[in-house]
Amino acid sequence: AQTVTQSQPEMSVQEAETVTLSCTYDTSESDYYLFWYKQPPSRQMILVIRQEAYKQQNATENRFSVNFQKAAKSFSLKISDSQLGDAAMYFCAYLRGGSNYKLTFGKGTLLTVNP
């Protein structure tokens, strides 16, 4: 079974600084997707960024980027120029390719942004 591990239950960052959230996963598959979801206090789950395992290039979405290390099974999220609105719970998630229903989530990292 696939597992997703987020080793940092809580993180904090100063506004305008950069923070990196860690995620590791365990799988024997070669075809899969990785995601970072954000859950602000409103509870709404929002997709932040996604990465296909077959792509070597790291995904980037504005201030959000990932460091995807396939051999190490690591998928960290970097938030640059942190803003107060980035404060949220962040979940790393894994999806096996070809099966669009077994999304496995990590336990989450609570990010605090200090003004």
Place this chain on the structure above:
Amino acid sequence: NAGVTQTPKFRVLKTGQSMTLLCAQDMNHEYMYWYRQDPGMGLRLIHYSVGEGTTAKGEVPDGYNVSRLKKQNFLLGLESAAPSQTSVYFCASSLDVQTGSNTGELFFGEGSRLTVL
């Protein structure tokens, strides 16, 4: 532009009572899911459906039943609520994996907070 809508958003039950959570999506998605979120546990899949009339068990299905009579709706039922089912429940939907434009993204509702006393 509703997306995924869950009702009710809050509910308090007594042990042994029954209730149904309704999830509706207007994106014509084939796949629908019910997750529960508990502190320190992340999101865990309860049941899911890969199309109208189909349902399947997820990671934590015990104590729950589901039905997908219409493509746009996915119901989660608790026949005899227990305090262990106190949680926040999320419904989500996604495109069929065979769809060319499928990105694997799940679209979530806003969650339903259920308290069982």
